[in-house]
Amino acid sequence: MAVRIKTILGVSGSPRKDGNVDKLLQIALKEAARTQNIKTEIVYLRDYKIENCNSCFACCTDAALDKEFPCLSFNDDMNLLYPKLAECDGLIIGSPVFFGSVTAQLKAFMDRTEGLLRYSKSKWKYSLSNKVGAGLAVGGNRNGGQEFTLQTIHYFYFVHNMIVVGTGPELTPGCYLGACGTTFPEKGKVREAILKDDLGLKSAKMIGRRVVEVIQLLGR
Amino acid sequence: MAVRIKTILGVSGSPRKDGNVDKLLQIALKEAARTQNIKTEIVYLRDYKIENCNSCFACCTDAALDKEFPCLSFNDDMNLLYPKLAECDGLIIGSPVFFGSVTAQLKAFMDRTEGLLRYSKSKWKYSLSNKVGAGLAVGGNRNGGQEFTLQTIHYFYFVHNMIVVGTGPELTPGCYLGACGTTFPEKGKVREAILKDDLGLKSAKMIGRRVVEVIQLLGR
Amino acid sequence: MAVRIKTILGVSGSPRKDGNVDKLLQIALKEAARTQNIKTEIVYLRDYKIENCNSCFACCTDAALDKEFPCLSFNDDMNLLYPKLAECDGLIIGSPVFFGSVTAQLKAFMDRTEGLLRYSKSKWKYSLSNKVGAGLAVGGNRNGGQEFTLQTIHYFYFVHNMIVVGTGPELTPGCYLGACGTTFPEKGKVREAILKDDLGLKSAKMIGRRVVEVIQLLGR
Amino acid sequence: MAVRIKTILGVSGSPRKDGNVDKLLQIALKEAARTQNIKTEIVYLRDYKIENCNSCFACCTDAALDKEFPCLSFNDDMNLLYPKLAECDGLIIGSPVFFGSVTAQLKAFMDRTEGLLRYSKSKWKYSLSNKVGAGLAVGGNRNGGQEFTLQTIHYFYFVHNMIVVGTGPELTPGCYLGACGTTFPEKGKVREAILKDDLGLKSAKMIGRRVVEVIQLLGR
Numbered sequence: 108m109a110v111r112i113k114t115i116l117g118v119s120g121s122p123r124k125d126g127n128v129d130k131l132l133q134i135a136l137k138e139a140a141r142t143q144n145i146k147t148e149i150v151y152l153r154d155y156k157i158e159n160c161n162s163c164f165a166c167c168t169d170a171a172l173d174k175e176f177p178c179l180s181f182n183d184d185m186n187l188l189y190p191k192l193a194e195c196d197g198l199i200i201g202s203p204v205f206f207g208s209v210t211a212q213l214k215a216f217m218d219r220t221e222g223l224l225r226y227s228k229s230k231w232k233y234s235l236s237n238k239v240g241a242g243l244a245v246g247g248n249r250n251g252g253q254e255f256t257l258q259t260i261h262y263f264y265f266v267h268n269m270i271v272v273g274t275g276p277e278l279t280p281g282c283y284l285g286a287c288g289t290t291f292p293e294k295g296k297v298r299e300a301i302l303k304d305d306l307g308l309k310s311a312k313m314i315g316r317r318v319v320e321v322i323q324l325l326g327r
Numbered sequence: 328m329a330v331r332i333k334t335i336l337g338v339s340g341s342p343r344k345d346g347n348v349d350k351l352l353q354i355a356l357k358e359a360a361r362t363q364n365i366k367t368e369i370v371y372l373r374d375y376k377i378e379n380c381n382s383c384f385a386c387c388t389d390a391a392l393d394k395e396f397p398c399l400s401f402n403d404d405m406n407l408l409y410p411k412l413a414e415c416d417g418l419i420i421g422s423p424v425f426f427g428s429v430t431a432q433l434k435a436f437m438d439r440t441e442g443l444l445r446y447s448k449s450k451w452k453y454s455l456s457n458k459v460g461a462g463l464a465v466g467g468n469r470n471g472g473q474e475f476t477l478q479t480i481h482y483f484y485f486v487h488n489m490i491v492v493g494t495g496p497e498l499t500p501g502c503y504l505g506a507c508g509t510t511f512p513e514k515g516k517v518r519e520a521i522l523k524d525d526l527g528l529k530s531a532k533m534i535g536r537r538v539v540e541v542i543q544l545l546g547r
Numbered sequence: 548m549a550v551r552i553k554t555i556l557g558v559s560g561s562p563r564k565d566g567n568v569d570k571l572l573q574i575a576l577k578e579a580a581r582t583q584n585i586k587t588e589i590v591y592l593r594d595y596k597i598e599n600c601n602s603c604f605a606c607c608t609d610a611a612l613d614k615e616f617p618c619l620s621f622n623d624d625m626n627l628l629y630p631k632l633a634e635c636d637g638l639i640i641g642s643p644v645f646f647g648s649v650t651a652q653l654k655a656f657m658d659r660t661e662g663l664l665r666y667s668k669s670k671w672k673y674s675l676s677n678k679v680g681a682g683l684a685v686g687g688n689r690n691g692g693q694e695f696t697l698q699t700i701h702y703f704y705f706v707h708n709m710i711v712v713g714t715g716p717e718l719t720p721g722c723y724l725g726a727c728g729t730t731f732p733e734k735g736k737v738r739e740a741i742l743k744d745d746l747g748l749k750s751a752k753m754i755g756r757r758v759v760e761v762i763q764l765l766g767r
Numbered sequence: 768m769a770v771r772i773k774t775i776l777g778v779s780g781s782p783r784k785d786g787n788v789d790k791l792l793q794i795a796l797k798e799a800a801r802t803q804n805i806k807t808e809i810v811y812l813r814d815y816k817i818e819n820c821n822s823c824f825a826c827c828t829d830a831a832l833d834k835e836f837p838c839l840s841f842n843d844d845m846n847l848l849y850p851k852l853a854e855c856d857g858l859i860i861g862s863p864v865f866f867g868s869v870t871a872q873l874k875a876f877m878d879r880t881e882g883l884l885r886y887s888k889s890k891w892k893y894s895l896s897n898k899v900g901a902g903l904a905v906g907g908n909r910n911g912g913q914e915f916t917l918q919t920i921h922y923f924y925f926v927h928n929m930i931v932v933g934t935g936p937e938l939t940p941g942c943y944l945g946a947c948g949t950t951f952p953e954k955g956k957v958r959e960a961i962l963k964d965d966l967g968l969k970s971a972k973m974i975g976r977r978v979v980e981v982i983q984l985l986g987r
Contacts, residue, residue: 122601159651161562162643164736203602205658207702207943208648211599215651225498236496237544249966250942254914255702258478262647262695265493265503270541273485276456278445280951282910283485283867291940291966296604306909306951321490324457324545342821379871381782382863384956423822427723427922428868431819431875438865469746470722474694475922482867482915500731502690503647511720511746516824526689526731665938676936677984698918705933705943710981713925716896718885723925761930764897765984 113322115139115315116195117149120202120213124153127245127301131288131311132201135243138315139197145319150191155184157215166222171229177222185219192223193234197318198269200260201243201286203295207252208259217263224267233268239321240264241272241314242285245307247295257284270325274310275317281310333542335359335535336415337369340422340433344373347465347521351508351531352421355463358535359417365539370411375404377435386442391449397442405439412443413454417538418489420480421463421506423515427472428479437483444487453488459541460484461492461534462505465527467515477504490545494530495537501530553762555579555755556635557589560642560653564593567685567741571728571751572641575683578755579637585759590631595624597655606662611669617662625659632663633674637758638709640700641683641726643735647692648699657703664707673708679761680704681712681754682725685747687735697724710765714750715757721750773982775799775975776855777809780862780873784813787905787961791948791971792861795903798975799857805979810851815844817875826882831889837882845879852883853894857978858929860920861903861946863955867912868919877923884927893928899981900924901932901974902945905967907955917944930985934970935977941970 117136121128129151136147158181165171165179176186192198202209209217221227223234242260244253261284264271273283281287288307293300301307337356341348349371356367378401385391385399396406412418422429429437441447443454462480464473481504484491493503501507508527513520521527557576561568569591576587598621605611605619616626632638642649649657661667663674682700684693701724704711713723721727728747733740741747777796781788789811796807818841825831825839836846852858862869869877881887883894902920904913921944924931933943941947948967953960961967 122599126602159562159655160645162566162735164734205600205654206660206706208654208699211651211655211658214645214648214654215599218645218651220646225496233496237541248940248942250910250913250944250947251939252702252706252914252943253910254912255698255918258695258915259648259699261481261491262503262692266646266692268493268496270544271481271491273488276445276453276488279911280908282908283482283912284910287910294604295602321457324490326544326546342819346822379782379875380865382786382955384954425820425874425878426880426926428874428919431871431878434865434868434874435819435871438871440866468720468722470690470693470724470727471719472694472723472922472926473690474692475698475918478695478915479868479919482912486866486912499691500688502688503692504690507690514824515822665936673936677981701921701931702943708933708936710984711921711931713928716885716893716928723922761897764986766986 110144112144112146113196114194115145115147115197115199115318116191118200119149119151120210122153122212126298127290128201128203131245131286131301131307132243134308135199135286135311135315138312139319142319150188152212152216155188157185157219158183159215160218160221166229167226169228171222174229177227177229177231178219189231195238196322197239199241199243199314199318202256204244204246204252204256207255209256235267235269238269239272239318240269241318243311243314245288245290245301247290249289249291253287254284272317272321274313277313281306286311286314330364332364332366333416334414335365335367335417335419335538336411338420339369339371340430342373342432346518347510348421348423351465351506351521351527352463354528355419355506355531355535358532359539362539370408372432372436375408377405377439378403379435380438380441386449387446389448391442394449397447397449397451398439409451415458416542417459419461419463419534419538422476424464424466424472424476427475429476455487455489458489459492459538460489461538463531463534465508465510465521467510469509469511473507474504492537492541494533497533501526506531506534550584552584552586553636554634555585555587555637555639555758556631558640559589559591560650562593562650562652566738567730568641568643571685571726571741571747572683574748575639575726575751575755578752579759582759590628592652592656595628597625597659598623599655600658600661606669607666609668611662614669617667617669617671618659629671635678636762637679639681639683639754639758642696644684644686644692644696647695649696675707675709678709679712679758680709681758683751683754685728685730685741687730689729689731693727694724712757712761714753717753721746726751726754770804772804772806773856774854775805775807775857775859775978776851778860779809779811780870782813782872786958787950788861788863791905791946791961791967792903794968795859795946795971795975798972799979802979810848812872812876815848817845817879818843819875820878820881826889827886829888831882834889837887837889837891838879849891855898856982857899859901859903859974859978862916864904864906864912864916867915869916895927895929898929899932899978900929901978903971903974905948905950905961907950909949909951913947914944932977932981934973937973941966946971946974
């Protein structure tokens with residue numbers, strides 16, 4: 108019997124190439140990929156041109172019924188991302204902490220998924236429904252908004268009717284809600300800072316394993 | 328082949344018998360029980376004598392290894408509740424909103440489950456791991472802390488390594504995070520107030536269905 | 548003795564001109580302006596071209612020391628907004644709820660204020676310190692993220708060392724955290740929907756009065 | 768001219784005498800007391816017998832009009848605490864993190880202040896209105912709920928129409944929202960653990976200074 112390969116998609120909301128969020132997300136996904144039949148991919152939102160949702164609600168009208176993509180206002184790189192969202196089995200979204208929350212870049216990506224929701228009239232409706240989601244956050248301060256950033260990501264998952272998981276069954280000296288790192292005492296600008304954060308590194312591996320675990324429990 | 332009956336446990340943190348949280352929780356559980364092979368039970372915490380955790384950490388020491396119950400400090404009615412927690416497949420915790428969060432009564436119950444966590448040395452370790460959890464909140468004001476109360480319940484679930492779900496795939500005019508009602512414009516004291524809150528009633532049914540759905544997806 | 552005129556700045560993060568957030572924010576500011584010697588102004592972020600922060604941290608280096616504006620990466624319309632932020636005595640930020648949180652447009656504005664923080668090396672350092680802040684949120688669902696959106700705005704205020712206030716001393720059937728409306732049962736697209744939301748309207752007036760009250764208590 | 772002495776009240780929600788929350792709170796209050804004309808006091812809730820609010824709402828009825836104390840259901844040690852709350856100028860509430868939030872003991876104290884709210888018919892109405900509040904949290908894990916615990920304390924303050932502040936203008940490697948410590952890598956049970964947490968210690972001093980600063984800005 109053919110075993111279906113399951114995919115976990117990582118989404119980095121960091122504006123900095125090879126920055127600490129990228130690194131931590133790569134570690135999470137690499138850990139997930141250690142399991143047989145799990146394939147992973149990371150998209151770095153800075154590589155995509157994404158307009159801000161203008162709240163036109165066209166995706167929720169009949170105008171969206173027969174369209175190739177859910178968003179009728181913008182024909183931009185979100186059209187490269189919608190299929191990846193629709194096809195994945197699990198989602199790990201990561202962000203640096205900016206003012207206690209996700210980056211504007213990541214929020215723009217989130218806002219543009221309106222056409223994947225229950226309100227959509229497009230064929231993309233429910234694209235993320237019942238998929239497994241976990242979050243990842245890196246802050247320049249130790250307790251500088253990582254929890255709230257993870258909750259922001261979780262809120263996105265709940266709106267999409269996803270199944271939300273934290274860091275799994277192991278001892279969790281880092282964080283329960285998700286992968287959680289800090290660049291402190293290094294400056295946030297230092298691109299290797301996260302590699303010294305043992306708790307952050309551990310929590311990244313934990314969510315990698317956790318998303319795999321729950322995908323498998325779901326028999327997806 | 329024998330089909331395993333799955334159980335969803337409701338926990339009411341309301342101090343008021345037959346109050347609005349009780350009613351809404353009953354509606355949620357009744358909706359869940361409409362599915363074949365789903366059994367439900369509600370415990371009303373006000374009927375149980377529950378001491379506050381004194382942070383002795385005995386449950387996390389070898390002293391807990393061979394004990395019947397996880398808590399070594401108190402021999403109280405939590406010992407009636409631990410088995411119910413261990414045996415359920417899904418958990419729906421409900422609370423009135425007190426100062427934006429759960430009641431002290433509910434928090435006392437939560438705090439006393441330390442011995443079910445990963446840190447426990449007792450046989451109750453991981454009792455709630457991988458179970459499905461949803462939340463329910465009723466506030467006297469329209470936006471008076473329901474969301475934060477649901478997040479407080481979710482935090483409890485994440486710490487217990489549970490799988491957290493919201494209100495499901497349907498249109499959600501009420502709340503994404505969980506069942507969410509308000510007694511406004513009636514006074515909170517009015518015991519029938521919630522029955523006039525259509526959105527609250529709908530969201531309660533939705534989480535009942537949602538917890539069943541994810542339990543079934545998990546093949547539990 | 549000359550009385551100093553105090554200014555309250557409203558910031559609308561809505562992409563929709565004359566939409567429900569605009570209307571509710573106008574009501575809040577109009578209420579504030581009923582007090583003598585209070586001047587108000589609203590900026591609509593959609594009228595400003597604002598790049599996303601690229602996390603260059605230049606504002607936190609010596610390169611920022613002698614510059615006219617805090618951001619060295621972008622010379623865009625934020626340079627019109629920094630002076631308004633620096634000059635106001637109180638700030639009321641409003642957003643429609645998008646996925647439980649503020650819009651990407653609003654987040655972009657927030658992220659670009661890094662150079663006003665304690666980390667800044669520019670003359671804009673501490674521009675918002677000790678100013679009074681309140682939040683405003685409008686959601687398409689009744690309990691659809693308004694609270695969390697207000698907390699997102701509050702987080703921004705806390706990072707800026709501001710003084711954070713809610714809806715004031717009156718009866719608060721709407722929300723304690725801030726002005727909180729819903730367009731339900733109308734569709735979010737309906738531009739007059741908020742005018743039917745009595746609780747939302749009331750809460751908007753309340754934060755208008757509350758910000759004035761605390762500015763006056765501060766003797767600013 | 769006589770200078771009015773201003774009082775900052777600390778409230779410890781820890782069940783453990785001389786535990787890490789006590790120590791951190793003492794440091795915060797000691798720092799505050801370094802300012803002339805600032806007096807501080809700490810109450811340790813474990814020393815007080817406090818019943819859980821039974822949601823009788825009597826404090827919001829005419830029955831409360833002429834009573835000495837706001838709560839009509841219980842004549843317990845809250846009656847020793849109401850005057851302290853009414854008399855203070857600033858409030859610093861601290862809690863260990865239990866399941867991501869405050870302890871049940873602390874929540875019981877919070878819930879019993881209903882009669883100090885706008886809904887009260889007692890003479891204690893508005894007792895906390897316009898006072899300055901800051902929070903303090905200590906978690907056994909690094910990012911184990913400290914932020915959410917601080918937000919729980921903030922919610923209480925917002926409901927009471929207080930003025931909410933964070934950690935002040937200094938560099939904040941610890942946390943913006945409030946004083947924030949961790950006993951990690953020591954076990955939570957170790958009573959000296961927090962003394963090794965430099966960031967936690969610093970943030971405690973910072974909120975001590977911050978509450979004083981805003982009390983003085985208010986001219987109280």
